[in-house]
Amino acid sequence: MPHDADLLTLPLAVVVQRCQEESERFFQQALNDPRYCHEVFRRAIVHHTGNAWAFVYRQYTPLVVSWVERHASFASSGEDPAYFVNRAFEKMWSALGPEKFANFPDLKSLLRYLQLCTSSVIVDHVRAREHVHFASTLSINHQDDPDLSYGNPGIEVSILDELERQQFWQRIQQRLKSEAEQRLLYYRFALDLMPREICTRFPDEFPDVKEVYKMLQKILDRLGRDPELKKFLSQDA
């Protein structure tokens, strides 16, 4: 077997050929040497060698497809496997730079990370879908029955993009006056807990539901009067 230092000097075509052979041996549950495939990943990620990345994509696409199809949320996603496969590789490509590569000493750790990226893109999809669904439930306007309108405020479903949401969240937090207010906002809106649930789950922080409503009212009132936020939060916006 070559020393690892020898691997670094082998031509790419040799390394990828050996990677393919060793993978086949692996699939046949025979003894194999995973270092060649690790070396291809290294050249793709650390050296940004296009042919190495192209090989990684080709070599492991069938495996990623199998991971996609076996994910619990895939069947209900309404997407083709190829949609998630492409995004899984993109995610790995963008998330795993040369500076992180040292955290992946062997092929198994790299494949596990690729598997994680596969799961992540599917869960990203699930979260986005659930968010839209959540927003749509709040947007239902029971105009024919005003008694049912509370809690269904007739909001247009217009979700800010992720960066805007984070910026908005930061701006709102800056308007809060205490750590308790920040915690309450987090529990109520980021975790979507009702005041009574907040008291049940965090009794040391919030023992009294009336106090929770009182604090919440103060927060909403202050934010509603804030010149920068007023337009966004106003019903007339």
Place this chain on the structure above:
Amino acid sequence: MACITPPALTDEQLLALIDGAATDDVVAHVQQCADCRSRANALAHRQGQLAIQFYRVACPSPLELGEYHLDLLPAERRLAVAEHLTTCADCEQEIQALQDYLLDLAPTLASAPTSEPVRESLGQRWQSLVATVVDTLSGAATGGGRMPALAGMRGEPEEQLVYGVDDLQIIIAMPPEPKQSRRKGILGLILGLEAGEQFEAQLYQSDAILMTTIVDEGDNFVFEHLMPGLYTLVLRGADREIRIENLNV
């Protein structure tokens, strides 16, 4: 517009109404009072906007949750995610599902298919060639030309086999090792390589790879400590592969 039956309901009472947690008298009041109903709707709108925009806003991304699970996060983020997990049931559920997912599908890969041969994907024309014996030289007769680098260094000169294929010649010597009489080495020299052409030498027995080594700058390669038997030698270059089969050590 004013409340029809003052005192008007407080905002706390209206928020409880929005959450479905109001008392019966508050519900009855709002059903009759347009002013309080209007205030309740305004509060519901404000709260709804926040609920929509801040839906899971503080949750780590699925990838970061996974990196936490795989212990790949820097200490600061690891602590932040750990703290978040103490409060967020959604993330806790996701990370549990991920744990099961990675456990079930950890890279055992037993049934995964492989891709098409990479030779085509890299756009290269790959040749696989079998070399055959073209000559046999005795050790004494080889003094004038290039020979495997270590030949002659271990005991008596050995018979050397000259294999030919394409435009290349491969000279093979198999000297016994001095202190291990049954074991031998393979010393090889490739003649006719183009400048800069690099090769790797691999040794197989019964289709199982035993050893790999680099062909050095002098175009030599060496395998040591081999038990007697039949071997297959494979020389792999960037665009061609040369096989020497049934090499009797």
